[in-house]
Amino acid sequence: xxxxxxxxxxxxxxxxxxxxxxxxxxxxxxxxxxxxxxxxxxxxxxxxxxxxxxxxxxxxxxxxxxxxxxxxxxxxxxxxxxxxxxxxxxxxxxxxxxxxxxxxxxxxxxxxxxxxxxxxxxxxxxxxxxxxxxxxxxxxxxxxxxxxxxxxxxxxxxxxxxxxxxxxxxxxxxxxxxxxxxxxxxxxxx
Numbered sequence: 001x002x003x004x005x006x007x008x009x010x011x012x013x014x015x016x017x018x019x020x021x022x023x024x025x026x027x028x029x030x031x032x033x034x035x036x037x038x039x040x041x042x043x044x045x046x047x048x049x050x051x052x053x054x055x056x057x058x059x060x061x062x063x064x065x066x067x068x069x070x071x072x073x074x075x076x077x078x079x080x081x082x083x084x085x086x087x088x089x090x091x092x093x094x095x096x097x098x099x100x101x102x103x104x105x106x107x108x109x110x111x112x113x114x115x116x117x118x119x120x121x122x123x124x125x126x127x128x129x130x131x132x133x134x135x136x137x138x139x140x141x142x143x144x145x146x147x148x149x150x151x152x153x154x155x156x157x158x159x160x161x162x163x164x165x166x167x168x169x170x171x172x173x174x175x176x177x178x179x180x181x182x183x184x185x186x187x188x189x190x
Contacts, residue, residue, distance in 0.1 A: 005132035009141025010148070012128065015176055016121045017149040025115050026153040033104045036154050042108025043154070047146045048139070050116045051125045055139045058129025075181040082178040086171065121146065
């Protein structure tokens with residue numbers, strides 16, 4: 001397992017997830033059902049499935065796109081995600097999805113999987129897998145990054161967010177994505 005791919009993936013996605021709509025969804029689910037274990041397990045399963053698929057797409061991109069084009073595409077993608085990270089995510093002001101036959105675990109897994117589709121952390125997973133050509137460490141790292149942010153959100157709820165200056169975290173995430181873009185252009189890593 002590539003330790004660099006794992007570590008970078010963990011850090012990039014953890015920063016990108018703070019203030020993201022899936023973190024807000026985690027808070028919403030926790031406030032609605034107050035059953036942390038099935039919510040956390042649903043988030044884990046959804047993230048593993050979503051990010052494994054994204055990492056496979058990234059690995060395919062890395063194999064299918066000529067290296068000189070891939071470098072420019074990766075750098076452009078990192079710069080785009082840097083700008084995206086500056087924009088706060090919101091959820092509709094409605095309530096969490098109503099309970100169903102799926103139960104709390106099923107609702108959390110399905111809602112999280114769908115919310116993560118096309119999200120900046122999923123895009124980051126594709127980019128990281130394309131850069132490192134290491135889908136397993138990237139998937140493990142991005143999943144850990146998601147869990148590092150969302151488990152405390154579920155367990156501590158809104159109290160945790162009152163002490164986190166989200167604007168500064170988004171700025172730090174944007175700076176990190178921009179730095180990764182510069183490093184890709186400079187040919188560092190990967």
